[in-house]
Amino acid sequence: MSSNRLRIIILWPTRRLNKLFYPFSKFKYMNKKIFILLLLSSVLLTTILFKDKTILGGGESGVPFYNITRMFKDSSSSWLDGLLGSYIPQSVANYPYLKIFSFLEVQGINGYVLQALFTFIALLISLVFFFLLTKEVFSNYPNSAYLFSSFFYLFNFYSAMNIWNRFLLNFLLFYSVLPMFLWLYMRFLRSRNFVYLGLFLMLSFIFSYAFSSPGHIMIFWFLLLFISLFELMKDKKKVAQVKNFVITLMLWLLVNFWWILQQAAYAISESFKSISTEYFSDVGNTIGFSFLSNVLGKFENLYLLKHGLFYNQEYDFILKWPLIYKKPLLLIVEWMASLYILYWAINNRKRLSVVFSLGLLLIGFILAKGNSPPLGEVFDFFFQRFSFVQFFRNPFEKLGIIPTMGFSLMIGPSLSDLAKKLSRQKPFLRVFIPLVSFTYIVVILGFPFWSGLVFTGSQAPLNDPEVGLRVEVPSYYKDADNWLSLEDKDTRFMTFPLGGEGIQYLWPKGYLGVEESAILFENANISSVLAFPYYDKIASNLQKLFTKNIDFYKIASLLNARYLLFRPDIEFKNSGMKDPAYIDNLFEERVSNEKANISFASQFGPLKFYKLDNKVTLPKIYAANNYVNGGSGADIEQFLLSGAEVGDVMYNSGWPVRNKLDANTSFYVSKNKAIFYLPGPQYPLFVDAPYIFPYVSHLPSSPIYSLLIIKENLQRNLYSDKESKLRWDLLTLGKRLIEVRNALSAGDEKGAIKSLQIYRKNLASVVSDIDLVSKSLKKPGEQVWNEKMLTEIFSSHLFLFNDFEKSTLNSDGSITDLKKQLLLSVSKLKILPYYYPIVSEDFPLESRVVYGVEIDSSGEYDVIFPKSIFFPEYFGINQRINIQIDDVVYSTQIGIDNNKVYFGKYYLSEGYHEISFNQFSKINLIDENLTSFELNSIHGEDSINIPIKTYDAYSQYEISFDYLIHYGNGPVLQVSLNNDKIIKKDGVETEQYYFEKYLPPDDYYFIKRPYSTVVNPDPSSDTMTLIFSAIPWNNCTKIFYKNPKKCSDVSISKTYERPTKVEITNLQIHPRFSRELFVLRVDAVDEKVSPKISFTKKSHTHYKVEVRDSEKPFVLVFSELFDKGWKLYLNGDSKRYPENNHFLANSYANGWLIENEGDFNLELKFVPDKFKEMGLYLSFFVLGLIFLITLLLSVNVFLSKRFNKGL
Amino acid sequence: MKKIRSYRYPIFIFSLFVLTVLNIIKIVARSRFAVNIFPNLHYWLWTIILIEAVFVFNIKIKNVLKIALALTVVGGALSIFRIVIAENVLKFGFILWIVGYLFNLIEIVRKNEIN
Structure with a gap:
């Protein structure tokens, strides 16, 4: 075949297409020297950041590079099997990026190398493509202009704080790849070459991780629309430009269909509805939005692209580096740079490239300042009406990227013009201006990057130069993880001490950030309290239940947890957690007590694993024996109180299936919905x-x-x-x-x-x-x-x-x-009780407490308190009291058994009831000899520490005393807990007291005054101490009011000092009655015979269940977080089991009432997961097509060049 | 458009009148009502007045932008010395930037002066 014929065959189809697009061959690549410079800069920065060969982490990002494979597994489905299971569709978008990095990790590449590679790629892409983007927007400038723009995009106040210091990987990647996508899109619009669009689409697939937040998607498409509008203004073929925008949007949606579909399905799901109503509210968002707009939306910061707090408040950073930029000299330079760009923009206001960049800057300012004036009402209007705008609750954080882009685009060309203009007058300025520009952008603004300071924080250990964000996870975590995976990779474990989302580990380099057990262990675990539906209520109560109940194994079995982990490697005070020593002793106690059904399993470094006895554990899927009706707001604590055993199930009364379940229910237990304190003797009290x-x-x-x-x-x-x-x-x-x-x-x-x-x-x-x-x-x-x-x-x-x-x-x-x-x-609304308190001679209105209870099944109920929260030591028992049920008063004897305190049995009909009585036998929890004392402060502080006897962290305490100031200052009351945070004040570590109140003296007449307060202590604390103190009176600052600094000189201040004398009398601290009261009814029902259940796990979203010998309807419990997306199929049938039989079991899990009899098979599937498969097929098809077209077009260009050369 | 342009004088005078009245109430009477309404309204009134002023006095766009720059320079300088009114000056400057930018854009599109 002749070469000419071959040429025709190959080129014909592509030439037809090529007619539509601008020739690819017109594109000129970047100068090689420039590329090498940008490459070297990226390598240098990466080397500086990772010179210690440790991964970087902490803060909000955690340590993702510690175990990427684990993260990859999580991203393979929208259902995560961590915690108690959770529906997180956003994680699916991470799939391609995590696939690449987990592949590399499996090949044995260290986590820090992978993180360095990630950082290097982000840096290089950001530098190279911002260079190209500036070149595309402002043509005909020297390369140095584009270089300055490119470096400014990396080294500016916005990126230093919001991108690199926060180190959120998806935001970092978004910031880095944004110029690349904008450049490709701009090239596509201008050249009409499909190759650019092909690359744009293929890269959007690879970098889908950057779009894992809806806020990013909105910014991305806003910028593309903005570019399109400007191209539309310039281009005569306006219809074609509109068409190109629509085509890009459609193809982008198709290429990313696999994760967009997931997010769309989630947005209309019941789970999202419950999350958005429970955790996000319009009112809360609006207040947060207004606050952040007010704090961060000031123009004096916006013009400099500065975060209003980060660069102005005195945080404890190394060298207080953000404040360096607040020094007057630097401030002048920063303002000069901003003002010069604006001046340059005015002079070049007819150039569309300037109008485009200035538009980005000004619109960016309007958006980033949120609803603060001027004209903030427009943003406010949209914010309050459209829920998707609420993703920008912190407007500067996300939308600040838009003015940064406008500013960065203009800075290079404007400085280049300045150099050109000035060098005409004085030639030496041709070198001087670039030199000054280089010093400002690369040296001054780049200083936190080159020095590594940008990767440090304001709290210990992040503000230690040797540590910063460097994290070294101790090797015993790997050993523990391997051991547990081998023991049972499908079981859960719980960790104690248990805290909130943040934690400070005592690791070799320290760690301060989000709790990381989800990454540290393959096994699902409950190790922190996170705001997920159902999960947060369980996790926040777990430590209390563990410390108070010997039969905690019942709870562990409900949660499908076989192991308990003791972790002492934490800084418990700063993590707001319980003292590990207390938990360690508790574990020792439990192991020695047979009733606890727990034994020591293994130890790795300081980590200790305890195992529950096999007889008290449940499989993930089981058929329940007895049923517990937990009322409308059932929580797992009620399961313990009801007397139910391992293998039983608790349900909420709000589900349609409830009537069918009630017929076979043995236990009814409800918790009070409201509590009211009526101190008396007057009610209602008139406050004018x-x-x-x-x-x-x-x-x-x-x-x-x-x-x-x-x-x-x-x-x-x-x-x-x-x-x-x-x-x-x-x-x-x-x-x-x-x-x-x-x-x-x-x-x-x-x-x-x-x-x-x-x-x-x-x-x-x-x-x-x-x-x-x-x-x-x-x-x-x-x-x-x-x-x-x-x-x-x-x-x-x-x-x-x-x-x-x-x-x-x-x-x-x-x-x-x-x-x-x-x-x-x-x-x-739980403001006042419905029924009036009945008052008589033997039932006066005195410290009365009223509990509001909702009953949903009439019957005889015991009124009870759990013994664990109702201390006989506090209140005494075996006495007769008056108790008011609604509007009737009864006299009852208080009784006690193993775990409950009884306040009588009463008939309660369905509906709302109020149970009230006077709080009694209130003992004073301090030594008698400490109830009255004097504080005499002559020189320096006089204080007295009063420890509280029989302290219980879950109780409330009423503190009251009288104080008489004889002369001088008033007293200060402080409440100190053993886990109070330690903070640094003026370089000295001091305890941040849980409660502090200064009682100032009167202006004129000094008399004895009463003071009372109620303290609700931190539930993680173990001891409480009251501290009374007084300091000498001093009027130095009043005398030297014009120069109060003089008084910091002790020798001057001391001469104005006069003694203080305060008398404290009648000090009392009483525990309040528990805020939780329960009503319990136990009914005898026919004995149930549970069928035999066995199951196989196909994947974490697909289970096969075999049921044998089912005689009667039974409840099947699946111990994975409740979600309507979980569907049950009978005998391989495509028809779902009736939705009405699906209910919330055990306060978190999925339960189904199965009404079939005999032997049968069931299949459990998480249905939204199939959207991913559907989406992936479609996306792959479109992507394949785009790849082929792009390849064909590229080959065409290549061959055209070769043939043309040949000819 | 022509109809709208014919209303420019009344709108300008009315906006100026409302602004003046509010200012007088705020300063002289110190009424809580006026103080509350003022922050919400006065930037909008200023924006309307400035847009109208460009029409009424035929102010050149370059000059609008220059005044905006001058206010930004003053605001920036005041902010360096931490003088409280800096932010207000910058806010007024910003309104002018927006007004100037929009007029400039309209002019470019209208006269097709794209470079």
């Missing part, structure tokens, strides 16, 4: 404070009353956030009642009725708003948002209603109705 009842100037019958209401509404609308609006509504609600009172006293009944009508109307909306705001703004320990304030407000309302009830207004009973409506609403 201006925040409850504002001043009323006009009666409702006044002619201008309607105008006042309009003014109130106008004023309400001036508040932008829901919380402030609610405060305003509460204020106006109280105002209405005062209007009623004033109208009644003026004999204006009509006016009173008018105000009451408005009150009735507004009450409903206020109640629903309180409910809404409480979901996100309720503080820990509070039942409702601003509990104390609301109690005062509605108690005062109730007081007034009692008054109105006696008036003529109530002749038709309307006031009584409205009062009932108020009581019903506020009791539902």
